[in-house]
Amino acid sequence: MVLDPASKHKNLNMPKSNVSTYFDESHIQQVLQAINIVEVIGNYVSLQRRGKEMVGLCPFHNDSKPSLNVNPGKQIFKCFACGAGGNAIQFIMRREQMTFPESVWFLAQRAGVKLPEKQVQAHEGMDRNELENLNRWAAKFFRDQYDQDELGRVAREYVENRFIRADVAKRFGLGWAPNSWDNLLKAAQKAGKPAAELARLGLLVEKEQGGYYDRFRERLIFPVTDALGRVIGFGGRTLGDDPAKYINSPESVLFNKSRALYGLHAAKDSIIKKRTAVLVEGYTDCIVAHQFGLANVVATLGTALTREHAEILSRYADTIVVVFDSDAAGEKAADRAVEVFFAQQVEVKLVSLPEGKDPCDFLLEQGDRGKESFEKLVSDATESLEYKWQNMERQLAQTNTVGGHKRAVDEYLMMTAQLLAQENIDNISRGYLLNRVAKLVGMTNDQAHRKVNDHLRRMKASVSGQRHSGAIPLENRSVRSQREAVEQEILEVLLNRGDLFEQAREEIGPDEFSDPVLKQIAQRLWDYFGSGGNGPLAAILAGCESTELCNKITDMAENGSRRENFEVAMKRTLESLRRLETEQSQQELHRMVSHAEEKYGKDAETALLLEIQAKHQKRSKHQSDPRQSNALFGS
Numbered sequence: 001m002v003l004d005p006a007s008k009h010k011n012l013n014m015p016k017s018n019v020s021t022y023f024d025e026s027h028i029q030q031v032l033q034a035i036n037i038v039e040v041i042g043n044y045v046s047l048q049r050r051g052k053e054m055v056g057l058c059p060f061h062n063d064s065k066p067s068l069n070v071n072p073g074k075q076i077f078k079c080f081a082c083g084a085g086g087n088a089i090q091f092i093m094r095r096e097q098m099t100f101p102e103s104v105w106f107l108a109q110r111a112g113v114k115l116p117e118k119q120v121q122a123h124e125g126m127d128r129n130e131l132e133n134l135n136r137w138a139a140k141f142f143r144d145q146y147d148q149d150e151l152g153r154v155a156r157e158y159v160e161n162r163f164i165r166a167d168v169a170k171r172f173g174l175g176w177a178p179n180s181w182d183n184l185l186k187a188a189q190k191a192g193k194p195a196a197e198l199a200r201l202g203l204l205v206e207k208e209q210g211g212y213y214d215r216f217r218e219r220l221i222f223p224v225t226d227a228l229g230r231v232i233g234f235g236g237r238t239l240g241d242d243p244a245k246y247i248n249s250p251e252s253v254l255f256n257k258s259r260a261l262y263g264l265h266a267a268k269d270s271i272i273k274k275r276t277a278v279l280v281e282g283y284t285d286c287i288v289a290h291q292f293g294l295a296n297v298v299a300t301l302g303t304a305l306t307r308e309h310a311e312i313l314s315r316y317a318d319t320i321v322v323v324f325d326s327d328a329a330g331e332k333a334a335d336r337a338v339e340v341f342f343a344q345q346v347e348v349k350l351v352s353l354p355e356g357k358d359p360c361d362f363l364l365e366q367g368d369r370g371k372e373s374f375e376k377l378v379s380d381a382t383e384s385l386e387y388k389w390q391n392m393e394r395q396l397a398q399t400n401t402v403g404g405h406k407r408a409v410d411e412y413l414m415m416t417a418q419l420l421a422q423e424n425i426d427n428i429s430r431g432y433l434l435n436r437v438a439k440l441v442g443m444t445n446d447q448a449h450r451k452v453n454d455h456l457r458r459m460k461a462s463v464s465g466q467r468h469s470g471a472i473p474l475e476n477r478s479v480r481s482q483r484e485a486v487e488q489e490i491l492e493v494l495l496n497r498g499d500l501f502e503q504a505r506e507e508i509g510p511d512e513f514s515d516p517v518l519k520q521i522a523q524r525l526w527d528y529f530g531s532g533g534n535g536p537l538a539a540i541l542a543g544c545e546s547t548e549l550c551n552k553i554t555d556m557a558e559n560g561s562r563r564e565n566f567e568v569a570m571k572r573t574l575e576s577l578r579r580l581e582t583e584q585s586q587q588e589l590h591r592m593v594s595h596a597e598e599k600y601g602k603d604a605e606t607a608l609l610l611e612i613q614a615k616h617q618k619r620s621k622h623q624s625d626p627r628q629s630n631a632l633f634g635s
């Protein structure tokens with residue numbers, strides 16, 4: 001399997017949204033049939049034929065030799081360097097930073113496939129496009145006032161005093177909302193723009209007694225765009241004496257603060273090229289960074305780094321570098337960063353600026369050397385795991401004894417266990433994370449794994465409050481990992497030879513896959529083949545909204561395709577599965593016998609029979625109910 005270190009530990013969690021609220025799977029298949037992946041990708045990458053495949057430079061990492069393979073037969077793409085893979089929809093999602101429904105829509109329009117329009121409308125009034133146009137109109141209105149000689153002077157002077165050049169202010173579309181309650185309102189009426197829709201976007205506020213007033217008054221306006229440059233909301237800094245220094249658009253159909261990243265449109269290409277995104281906190285920090293030629297900088301809108309931010313940035317970058325301006329801010333940032341790292345499996349690093357300086361001050365103070373000095377800080381950034389460890393160790397080692405260090409190690413491993421328990425992390429990633437933790441605290445991998453597992457067991461035991469909790473007995477570990485290998489092999493074969501599905505279905509159901517990620521993939525395959533699907537790999541990937549899951553599936557398909565004889569491979573794996581199941585049930589039986597004896601003494605035999613019966617019923621469930629819909633894929 002081709003995996004680079006960054007993708008090795010990616011989390012494969014699915015986003016919450018479900019595409020089936022927008023399209024039926026049949027629509028998605030229709031779009032996939034109408035397009036050719038070679039043409040779609042050919043619009044972005046120059047492709048050359050090599051054997052049965054087309055190759056080109058991968059747009060998702062800094063590629064020097066053609067690593068991107070496009071397979072016209074399977075209608076999929078796969079990068080052998082960075083692990084990116086999927087069908088045409090997933091290519092567009094990544095390249096254009098669109099949501100899944102948006103990419104389906106985008107490709108449908110190109111191919112002339114008509115999708116049911118009603119389903120994509122999120123509400124009764126204006127649709128997304130019209131609302132974006134309305135926002136763009138407002139941004140232009142604010143900009144016009146900024147440019148007006150007298151009216152906009154105060155805003156232009158402020159910007160000039162912050163050492164932001166006029167051309168840069170223009171590029172970021174800075175605008176001005178003068179001190180008035182109905183400035184925008186009147187302009188909207190004159191231009192025939194509906195006030196109710198402007199209120200939905202948060203630009204106007206509805207009065208209790210009816211009518212509207214302007215939300216942004218006496219404020220410098222920062223239009224916030226998405227990755228495609230569409231205006232999704234606004235930020236406003238007061239230039240008067242309003243105690244609220246900054247306000248943002250309220251949440252709307254278009255605007256979500258925990259997802260929005262200021263400057264992403266301007267920064268996207270540079271982030272893709274460098275595979276690194278630098279995150280600062282303020283609008284002006286971001287703008288000034290770009291003015292200094294630091295083109296991969298984006299800003300959050302007054303929030304700390306969220307999972308959603310990380311999810312978006314991980315489409316372009318392997319590493320997110322969070323910049324903060326004081327030790328106190330750093331400690332908070334580190335906690336968030338470690339959490340996000342566990343949740344999204346994207347590398348998060350931290351940079352501390354000299355105490356009390358924001359990035360803007362720092363750059364201006366450095367002058368000509370600003371870019372170079374800032375880049376140096378970024379390249380010296382500390383990994384979040386390490387940063388957190390250093391913090392803990394420093395605090396607890398203040399006692400300056402061996403005990404202090406030991407306590408720090410203990411607390412750190414406890415934190416690791418807690419984060420692992422919170423997140424749904426597959427085994428490969430888990431092992432990788434634990435090895436890193438071990439290295440940091442100066443333990444062997446085995447020691448760290450054991451310690452963290454102890455914590456996890458204790459946590460589970462205290463949650464359930466029972467002696468026999470759901471914790472996995474250690475002695476079953478090797479059977480478990482063998483089983484996962486077998487499960488993976490079954491899927492790898494099926495991804496290449498759907499006609500062997502019936503053989504697999506007789507032996508195992510998706511519910512029985514033990515690894516959570518494999519279970520999701522199995523569910524998809526069982527749904528797809530079970531309903532008679534026999535399209536190329538692209539069709540199997542049709543409804544997959546998660547980039548990481550798509551990468552994993554294409555990886556597995558590729559891995560499987562190297563096998564010589566699929567029939568033999570399937571037969572052998574299913575045999576191994578049966579053998580492992582026998583071993584597992586023997587271990588289980590052994591455990592149940594000792595449990596029953598301990599609990600019921602001489603009535604053990606009866607109790608045991610009941611338990612075995614219950615187990616048996618549970619096991620045969622998948623045969624009566626093979627299809628369960630999966631939030632992962634629309635279907």
Ligand SMILES: [Zn+2]
Nearest residue numbers: 058061079082
């Ligand atoms: Zn790549």
